[in-house]
Amino acid sequence: MAYRSIPIRLRLLSRKILRLITGRSDDIFMQVHHGFCLLTALFVTSAGLFNVLLDITSLLAGVAMASFGCGLVAIWYFSRFRGHYREMATLFSLTLLFVVIPMNWFSNAGSLGPTALYCLTAALYTLSVLREVAMLRKPVVFLAFAEPLILYLLEQRFPHWVSGYTSPEVRFWDMQFSYIAAMVILFITAWGHLHRYKAEAERSRQYAQYLKHMADRDGLTSLYNHRAILERAGRIRKEKPVCSLILCDVDFFKRLNDTYGHLIGDTVLIEVATHLQNTAFEAGALAGRYGGEEFLLVCSAPHETAMTLAEQARSNIATRVTCPEQVTISIGVAQCQDNESLADTLHRADQALYRAKEQGRNRVEPASATDAASNLVSSVP
Incomplete structure (x- = not known):
């Protein structure tokens, strides 16, 4: 030796x-x-x-x-x-x-x-x-x-x-x-x-x-930016058997910005993004900043699993974000259908998010069959 x-x-x-x-x-x-x-x-x-x-x-x-x-x-x-x-x-x-x-x-x-x-x-x-x-x-x-x-x-x-x-x-x-x-x-x-x-x-x-990496990232939150998250959503839509979209929006964000200033507003967005990223990572999903105070989560899971993930994200934001007043998010969830494009699925998730806003905010709403039917009608020339 x-x-x-x-x-x-x-x-x-x-x-x-x-x-x-x-x-x-x-x-x-x-x-x-x-x-x-x-x-x-x-x-x-x-x-x-x-x-x-x-x-x-x-x-x-x-x-x-x-x-x-x-x-x-x-x-x-x-x-x-x-x-x-x-x-x-x-x-x-x-x-x-x-x-x-x-x-x-x-x-x-x-x-x-x-x-x-x-x-x-x-x-x-x-x-x-x-x-x-x-x-x-x-x-x-x-x-x-x-x-x-x-x-x-x-x-x-x-x-x-x-x-x-x-x-x-x-x-x-x-x-x-x-x-x-x-x-x-x-x-x-x-x-x-x-x-x-x-x-x-x-x-x-x-x-x-x-x-x-920097071209794919949002400058404030470091999540995927609008283009990158949609590209990955399209890829998952093609490669996975199921795909669900979770569209999130921070409630009363404009009021929060006007009351406490843009510095607090940016801090809130960063914290929201961090919690959404952690929640998505644990579930094997992707998180991106869709625009402004809107965020998009993409998961290769059926509607029920996506609803559970969305509820977990909503609960984490409502209890963990530090701010002079409570910060909550409203969420719309839609599963991609065989007869629709990714843009149609996003439209249905956006309609579900709009209903969550109308019904009091700080809640998760699923996309309905009526939303899907309206998409099909609107697609007819």
């Missing part, structure tokens, strides 16, 4: 080290910057030591490269732990292009060495990390791509500036070392781009879902 836990511990340790280097951030390219910066510092220091040991450059040039490596560690520190990401990313890019790459070019055999490959990695890095620094991004990226040509022209004009390889074997090992370092850096940058695109795709998907 102890041996099995070793890979898990190694993974946890590697994650802690990676988090220490890159930091915990939602910005993938900020993490890439921290990793790139520290790796470059390690590479520059190693390259300086490597060049001195293989007698490619002088001891002074090797010490200079190691010093710049320490400077890059300082840039990483201020970006990672002091929060100066944009400033340090800009400073790092400029240091990379104006100091590290030219120094590596002239101390590493110029055009015969691997420095041109580093220009490519620097261009990809600046393209990623400097995306928020619009003023510098384009010229720095252009310089990164054009720098090998500039350095080559300088090499042709001043060939004595370039330190050559002492043997083919030295060039071979230098190219191998540089190739591996460049591939690691390119891999990290490509990994950052891939994860950034995945994160952006996921963020876009979530935002699209959010917009769809």
